[in-house]
Amino acid sequence: MNVNLKEISIDVIKQNQHASGAFVASPNFDNYKYSWLRDGAFIAYAMDTVKEHTSAKKFYQWVDKTIKRNRPKIIQLMGKVQSNERLEPHDFLPCRYTVEGLEAKDDWPNFQLDGYGTWLWGLSEHIKLTNNKQLLEEFNQSIEDSIEYLITFWHLPNSDCWEENADKIHPSTLACIHGGLTAINEFLERDAITQTANKIKEFLMNNAIYENRFVKYIGSSSIDASLLWLSLPFGVFTPKDTYIENTVKVMEEKILHEGGVHRFPEDTYYGGGEWLLLSSWLGWYYASVGRIDEAQKQLQWVENQADEKGHMTEQVLHHVNDEGFIDHWVKLWGPVAKPLLWSHAMYLILHEQLNNED
Ligand code: BGC
Numbered sequence: 001m002n003v004n005l006k007e008i009s010i011d012v013i014k015q016n017q018h019a020s021g022a023f024v025a026s027p028n029f030d031n032y033k034y035s036w037l038r039d040g041a042f043i044a045y046a047m048d049t050v051k052e053h054t055s056a057k058k059f060y061q062w063v064d065k066t067i068k069r070n071r072p073k074i075i076q077l078m079g080k081v082q083s084n085e086r087l088e089p090h091d092f093l094p095c096r097y098t099v100e101g102l103e104a105k106d107d108w109p110n111f112q113l114d115g116y117g118t119w120l121w122g123l124s125e126h127i128k129l130t131n132n133k134q135l136l137e138e139f140n141q142s143i144e145d146s147i148e149y150l151i152t153f154w155h156l157p158n159s160d161c162w163e164e165n166a167d168k169i170h171p172s173t174l175a176c177i178h179g180g181l182t183a184i185n186e187f188l189e190r191d192a193i194t195q196t197a198n199k200i201k202e203f204l205m206n207n208a209i210y211e212n213r214f215v216k217y218i219g220s221s222s223i224d225a226s227l228l229w230l231s232l233p234f235g236v237f238t239p240k241d242t243y244i245e246n247t248v249k250v251m252e253e254k255i256l257h258e259g260g261v262h263r264f265p266e267d268t269y270y271g272g273g274e275w276l277l278l279s280s281w282l283g284w285y286y287a288s289v290g291r292i293d294e295a296q297k298q299l300q301w302v303e304n305q306a307d308e309k310g311h312m313t314e315q316v317l318h319h320v321n322d323e324g325f326i327d328h329w330v331k332l333w334g335p336v337a338k339p340l341l342w343s344h345a346m347y348l349i350l351h352e353q354l355n356n357e358d
Helices: 005-015 036-047 053-069 071-080 114-130 132-140 140-152 171-188 191-206 225-230 243-256 276-288 292-305 326-332 340-357
Strands: none
Touching: 005 036, 005 340, 036 053, 036 114, 036 140, 036 340, 053 071, 053 114, 053 140, 071 132, 071 140, 114 140, 114 171, 132 140, 140 171, 140 191, 171 191, 171 225, 191 243, 225 243, 243 276, 276 292, 292 326, 292 340
16 A cells, blocks of 8 residues: 555544544544543554654643543542442543533443543653653642542443443453553652552452453453553553463454454454454554564554555454444444544554654
C-alpha cells in the first residue's frame, strides 16, 4: 500500500479531536460519538509517542475540566460511602462523556473503573515525556479525586473494558487501576497509594490465576486479549513473567488467527471479529520481549486491514467467532465503526516501537 499510514493516523486523530480537547471514539458511528477516558488516554499516549504533545495535553486538560465539573457527584458518592448507603451504578462516574464533557443521559453500562486509572497513567507518561510537572499542580483536584475514587472502589465488580460483565472483577481493569496509581505515585510518593497497588497485585495473584495464567475475570477460566495490559503498558507484571508468558501462549492458541486478534473466544459483537487495536497490542508485546519478526508481522497485518484511504476499523470480519451475529449488529447499529481512533492510535504506538530512530 502506498499511503502513509502514520501520517494518515495522526491526521484522523487530529481531525476528530474536538475543540474542547476530547477525542471522539469514531465520527461515523452514532454510539461512538462520545469521548471515553479509556480510548482517549491511549490515543493521547499515541500522540505523545509521535511528538504531537499539544494534542495530548489538550486531551488531558479536557479530562481535568470534566472531572472537576463532576466534583458534586464525587462528593455525593463519598457521602454515601461514609453513611453506608447502598450504591447504585449511576452513583459512579461515567466511562464516557459528550465532547463538551457532559454525562450522556442514557442507559450505557457506565460503571467502568479502568479509564480513571488509564488517564492517570497516560497523564504521567505525558508529564515525563514533556517534563511538564506544572500539570500536577494545575490538575491537582482531578488527580486527587481520581486517586481517592480508585482507592475506595477498586475491589468492586464493574463493567470491563468491553463494557460487559458488570457483576465481575476483571484483571485488565485492575491492571489499569494499578498502572494509573503507580504511575502518578512516581511523582507523589505516598505510602497509601503504594499499599493499594500492593493489595491489587496480591489480589490478582490469589484470585486471577488458573492453570498458571491469568483469566478473563475472577471465577472464569476464559482468556481475553486485554490481559496483555497486565504487563504492557501497566507493568503490574513484567512481559517475561511466567504467568504473562503462559497467558500469551493461551491467547496465541485461542484468539490469534494469522495476525488478527479476537477480544475473547465467546465474543459475538459483530460476530466477534479481529480487532486491529489488539493485533497492534500483541505486536507491541512481541517487540517488548525482543520477538521483532513477529512484531513486524503484526504491524503488517494491521496495515493490510486499512482501506484505500488508509482508514482503520474497530474490527474486521474475515474470521469471526459466530457469523450468525454479524447481521444482528449491522441491523442494530450499522457497519463496524470506521475510522476508529483507538485503532489508529495503537497502530502508531507499534509503528513507533519498530521505527523510532531516536
Ligand atoms: C469497546 C470499548 C470502547 C468503545 C469505544 C466499545 O465497543 O468495547 O472498549 O471504549 O467501544 O471505542
